[in-house]
Amino acid sequence: MKSGADTLNSPLNITENPPVVLTADLRKVYRTGFWLNQKIVSLKGCSLTVHQGETFGLLGPNGAGKTTLLKLLLGIIRPTSGKGLLLGQPLGDRHAKQRIGYLPENPYLYDYLTGWEFLQLAAGLFQIPQSVQRQRIPQLLELVGLSVADARKKQMRRYSKGMLQRVGMAQALINDPDLIFLDEPMSGLDPVGRYQMREIILSLKAAGKTIFFNSHVLSEVEQICDRIAILSQGKIICSGSLYELLGTGNTYYVKGQGGDGEILKKWIPSLVFNHDGSWQGTLQEDYYDFLASLRLMGGQIISMNLSRHSLEDFFIQQLQKSKSVN
Incomplete structure (x- = not known):
């Protein structure tokens, strides 16, 4: 270019x-x-x-x-x-x-x-x-x-x-x-x-x-x-x-409950279980396949959001990087 x-x-x-x-x-x-x-x-x-x-x-x-x-x-x-x-x-x-x-x-x-x-x-x-x-x-x-x-x-x-x-x-x-x-x-x-x-x-x-x-x-x-x-x-x-x-926006922060813990860890290596029985972590795979697998396990999603930098975070990082270079 x-x-x-x-x-x-x-x-x-x-x-x-x-x-x-x-x-x-x-x-x-x-x-x-x-x-x-x-x-x-x-x-x-x-x-x-x-x-x-x-x-x-x-x-x-x-x-x-x-x-x-x-x-x-x-x-x-x-x-x-x-x-x-x-x-x-x-x-x-x-x-x-x-x-x-x-x-x-x-x-x-x-x-x-x-x-x-x-x-x-x-x-x-x-x-x-x-x-x-x-x-x-x-x-x-x-x-x-x-x-x-x-x-x-x-x-x-x-x-x-x-x-x-x-x-x-x-x-x-x-x-x-x-x-x-x-x-x-x-x-x-x-x-x-x-x-x-x-x-x-x-x-x-x-x-x-x-x-x-x-x-x-x-x-x-x-x-x-x-x-x-x-x-x-x-x-x-x-x-x-x-x-x-x-970023591409292909990473999701997922929170759910139920399902098979061992299978879930294969999908979400960062999986963390909470005291209330729910779990959460970062999903980097195709979420369509994950949702289908979760449904077969009898689990359900509580929330799922795109995980990427906000523009505000990116803006601050770039300014800090620019100052350190100068």
Whole structure:
């Protein structure tokens, strides 16, 4: 498999299978100090690829460089070195920007506008005809769970955090984008708000949209993302699908009762018997055959769960490994 840099330098590959987001050795250095003679390296040679229709999660601790990378991709700032393509166009290209949506972590929404007026303003920036606006705005309000009455009558200074996130998501979708950037979309939301935001993202995923987002809520990332990358101290330290990174999921933690202990140990070498007569252990064989054998023994399953790293455990391990290497 070719690296991001190889793909960027190969017009043939870009034409045959164009990625939606492609970067090769992106680097960003900020100058600080009174004479601008001090350097802070925020991003160090970042290379990644995101394909059409993927939901891609960028993870990392505070200060890792996630927001810097997002600003580079959006063309808000320019890289110190390296290359990148967005929807097949160089970073910052105007035509590419027409096809993207963006929800910042802390968006500034005009307090004295209603949600409806704000969406009209956003639509006007994209030169969307009013006839289209009249259809699209109610559709988006329904998608994000805002009532038309609230959007028309309430000024946004009276919105809750959840309502602001919803109207922010609606403005990110006002131009029917092909690629959507979401910066901490779950930030500050209660469990109900996180659930609703997750459902919106899953509906966009089902519609074939490409979604690139940062999040600290790793349980949500694990449920939503196809692929992830972990950024630490300005470097991508690992990337891949959850299947590749967390394991195949062919190992199960089983708890049951009854059956023949000697036969059970052949299936579950780590078998442990409890005082209440139940048993437990890790099963690494084909669970269909195991269940059939257990049924013949007269035993039964109390619980059986996939045994693999959680994304949170994997994330912490990768950060610790990265620090020990550095």
